[in-house]
């Protein structure tokens with residue numbers, strides 16, 4: 465009996481073999497600083513202490529040490545996905561590798577799954593989701609900002625060495641786009657990374673298959689609380705679960721083996737819930753909420769002073785850093801995406 469060889473998964477050939485022109489290479493200097501270069505025949509990597517010819521790397525293996533014109537040594541490796549997302553051009557803040565790992569596992573993203581993601585931002589999470597669904601799955605990513613979508617497309621195509629067969633990118637608001645691209649009950653998993661995910665609960669519930677997973681990533685406790693309450697109110701979802709993850713690196717040197725002094729203290733919270741079958745009521749919670757968990761005061765709870773949602777849930781109010789137009793233009797140019805037509 466002969467077995468047909470499966471086709472090589474998209475992106476795999478770019479990740480192995482000798483260095484080729486167009487490869488992104490991470491150079492680590494003697495101080496541990498990272499420099500990322502894209503190899504070009506005849507290209508040079510310059511610092512204030514000499515330069516290195518790309519041609520010395522092209523055609524050779526990964527994991528080599530090369531010297532620049534001043535004798536400084538650089539270790540040359542292809543960046544891993546976790547390295548790549550932290551060094552790639554970005555518009556919006558990216559999902560960190562530690563959270564992307566949690567999202568793929570706890571969101572149960574599997575090869576062949578039909579997944580919807582919004583927003584796309586710089587496309588960092590998109591890379592992990594595409595890897596997880598594989599060439600035979602589908603990932604439909606929805607982003608409302610054209611400039612972010614262009615950066616994400618450049619990052620995805622740059623990482624996989626061209627378009628990914630499982631990926632579609634749509635421009636617009638999730639609630640408007642999702643009903644036009646997915647039949648009701650046809651989506652296995654939805655991943656939301658956006659300011660106000662609760663605004664999309666109805667559209668997501670319509671699209672998700674019974675048992676499907678909604679996973680949301682939010683940056684603040686106020687968003688987390690609003691999302692959990694609105695999920696309960698919707699009634700088509702199971703009781704939400706939320707958590708955060710903290711990763712502490714370790715210093716490894718002789719007998720000095722201890723946690724590193726610095727760590728990333730906070731990225732975001734993750735919440736999951738699952739779609740109930742139509743007509744099923746969520747089981748009653750056995751435990752009553754603690755007294756005071758749902759405060760009602762004369763003035764209203766914080767942030768309920770009559771402000772509209774648009775006034776209340778702004779990127780500034782959530783502490784998000786605004787990105788200048790100049791930085792966005794540069795990121796677009798770096799990923800080789802053309803300027804928008806005006």
Ligand SMILES: C[S@@+](CC[C@H](N)C(=O)[O-])C[C@H]1O[C@@H](n2cnc3c(N)ncnc32)[C@H](O)[C@@H]1O
Pocket residue numbers: 556557558559582583584585586587588589590606607608609612636637638639657658659660664
């Ligand atoms: C923090 S970024 C996403 C980062 C992305 N997950 C990554 O890893 O690179 C949030 C994005 O959601 C987009 N967004 C917010 N609300 C949206 C909505 N209702 N529909 C589509 N996109 C939305 C924003 O424009 C922004 O690009």
